[in-house]
Amino acid sequence: MKIKSNKEVIIKTATKMLSEHGNHGVTLRKVAEQSGVTLSNVQYHFGDRDGLISSVIDSYLEICLSHIRSSVQENNVKNNPDAIKSYMINLLSLDDLQGWCEVIREIWAIACRSEKVQASLDNYYQQCSNELVTLLISLDFQEQKSKELVSLLIPFIEGFSITSNLLPLKKEKVRELIINQLFEG
Template structure:
């Protein structure tokens, strides 16, 4: 890791800490600089403004998730029911019903910021378009209805970040429910098509 990469990661880590502790209203480049022990101009060298810093924080979250999942994807055999189902469960645990409460808090704050910042909102929407296409590519070899599945999972993930701790089912049961819905989808994955056909009616 280069010195630039290390500094960038430090700034993003402190941004995450401030978002968690003080919320979006309390986040300023000056506070980030103080938390990092560097000057404001040094932070601005990497991130000219708050929108750029927030965008980099979002990108870092997605990059981390992708790295975790890509490592698991290499082990999946498309025609093997057990590995397909295990991989689907992993995708849902990491990308949808995420137990990283820190990032759940951060995403609430980022969406709050985006409601008042058109440029940030546009950036987030573009990230999600790219993210959706990445997820489709990730699972379409296993689940032919990848478009429908991703259209279910991404909004569910956003809703879970907001209210997941308040609904009747705990996290494990929510994961199991989503796995069951997808693997019982009509003509679902080639690797898991031996299951029940009691799926979502379209």
């Protein structure tokens, strides 16, 4: 039980450090110090820095997939177009994930120089895409329409998280516009 707890603490610490200090502010030694564990403990769990960053990505993937699954279960969206639109707008509501967007941008930078991190990032996007396509199919969307929606939504979400505070329209209006365009277009 303690081993899992240490891993979680280390991952949370690394995530926070990525958000606050960026790519160059994260070393295994600094993460160990901030986590209150030994350097050898960090190395035992993650091997190297790329292994730790890959675990941060995997942790975020689980959070995202859990959010997707629980949102559908909490809302009666099947065969309910208004509920589906509302769910999609909620999916685009990233205000609480702004810190994660900063972390993902740092991970993109690391992935440019690390095949291991790039593979984890690719896995993250692939799994999110597959989960969203499966979700939309379960909500009675045709498979092709589901793939089209996901192919537009994921890049939009990534870019929206970066630019949403700078757009001429309020975030809420942009969310509504994109959802209406996706469902009516």
